[in-house]
Amino acid sequence: MPQRHQHQVRRRLRDNVSRWTQPRDVILDILARTKKHLSAKEIYDTLYSTHPGIGLTTVYRTLELFHRLGVVQKVTSPDGQSRYQLRSEGSQEHHHHLICIRCGKIIDYQDFAEEELKLVGKTEQVLSQKHNFLILDHNIEFLGLCEKCRKETQKS
Amino acid sequence: MPQRHQHQVRRRLRDNVSRWTQPRDVILDILARTKKHLSAKEIYDTLYSTHPGIGLTTVYRTLELFHRLGVVQKVTSPDGQSRYQLRSEGSQEHHHHLICIRCGKIIDYQDFAEEELKLVGKTEQVLSQKHNFLILDHNIEFLGLCEKCRKETQKS
DNA sequence: TTACTAATGAAAATGATTTTCATTTTCTCT
DNA sequence: AGAGAAAATGAAAATCATTTTCATTAGTAA
Numbered sequence: 001m002p003q004r005h006q007h008q009v010r011r012r013l014r015d016n017v018s019r020w021t022q023p024r025d026v027i028l029d030i031l032a033r034t035k036k037h038l039s040a041k042e043i044y045d046t047l048y049s050t051h052p053g054i055g056l057t058t059v060y061r062t063l064e065l066f067h068r069l070g071v072v073q074k075v076t077s078p079d080g081q082s083r084y085q086l087r088s089e090g091s092q093e094h095h096h097h098l099i100c101i102r103c104g105k106i107i108d109y110q111d112f113a114e115e116e117l118k119l120v121g122k123t124e125q126v127l128s129q130k131h132n133f134l135i136l137d138h139n140i141e142f143l144g145l146c147e148k149c150r151k152e153t154q155k156s
Numbered sequence: 157m158p159q160r161h162q163h164q165v166r167r168r169l170r171d172n173v174s175r176w177t178q179p180r181d182v183i184l185d186i187l188a189r190t191k192k193h194l195s196a197k198e199i200y201d202t203l204y205s206t207h208p209g210i211g212l213t214t215v216y217r218t219l220e221l222f223h224r225l226g227v228v229q230k231v232t233s234p235d236g237q238s239r240y241q242l243r244s245e246g247s248q249e250h251h252h253h254l255i256c257i258r259c260g261k262i263i264d265y266q267d268f269a270e271e272e273l274k275l276v277g278k279t280e281q282v283l284s285q286k287h288n289f290l291i292l293d294h295n296i297e298f299l300g301l302c303e304k305c306r307k308e309t310q311k312s
Numbered sequence: 313t314t315a316c317t318a319a320t321g322a323a324a325a326t327g328a329t330t331t332t333c334a335t336t337t338t339c340t341c342t
Numbered sequence: 343a344g345a346g347a348a349a350a351t352g353a354a355a356a357t358c359a360t361t362t363t364c365a366t367t368a369g370t371a372a
Contacts, residue, residue, distance in 0.1 A: 019338050019349055040329080055352040060329065078232045080360080081328065098289050107287050112279050119275055123268050127298060131263050133254050135300040142283060144291040175318055175369050196359080211321040216360065236329080237359065313372100320367070331356065338349075 005089045006032040009071055016069050023054045027062045028086075037075055037083035037097075037106040078143065079104035096140040102149035116140065161245045162188040165227055172225055179210045183218045184242075193231055193239035193253075193262040234299065235260030252296040258305035272296065 014020045044056045063084050066072035075083050078101045095110035128135045170176045200212045219240050222228035231239050251266035284291045
């Protein structure tokens, strides 16, 4: 993620939060430095080497905050944890996921964006009216086994 | 769900399982009597009045079994529980979900099946090769607030 | 009916997330 | 810069869904 964008995000967060704190800054930094979807625990582990004072509770609270402010995307994985990823710049990078049902690994993809957008737009409009449902987000996900887990499943 | 179909499903299960037991029969019956997605706890509560002897553990084990045999669809809801639904007859009833992020309620829809199928088929083929991923299932879901939760959110 | 062993149920364990509450830190106002 | 108010934090306990353990029960094939 370009530095510029991280600064934009930080500014946006500071403006919508009553206090900007060190934990928030550190967590944002970690999210900005990766393209992966990280679990709260993974972020905590990364943090721990440089900032052992920051607690797991704060990681959870901060992720929830960022998510509430729309800065972070939250994915509920079938392996029982939530994973978080900073939203990228602009809407052109909208993407979806391949999720491994065994280890929880998430792979992003953004093929077929055009076709998808058409289908989703139409669907969203019809469904929100038909079911009186306020649609805030959508996911397209493919579930299965990643390369590594496929091999390990064969062994056992 | 028509009786006929429930019998087909039961036969299919019996053939793939070493013993057919009362808990399995009762749980299948509950699943067959509803169109909703039920959580393990909800199924247990339903069971409890008529079969207080059946434990929650068995409900979990049975649902996992049915899911492994492809008879039950499992949805991981953002409210932290999994919900289960008997797959309906034939593939023509393939559907997707509107999920309430507040109460976990799941609404099925099956509009745009044709267009979706085209998109998903193409996507699946490309992705499984590109990422060396064994794709077993896919979900399209819209996340938001159901009518009830939308009202309650306004209050607070 | 009997014997084998899969399936069950109760209780304990696990693991992710949330809550509680006393303490610390940020930020605003002097 | 300093003081005070309130937000934010961290540690520990609580919660809650799900899984594991293990002694007991109950399908089923002979």
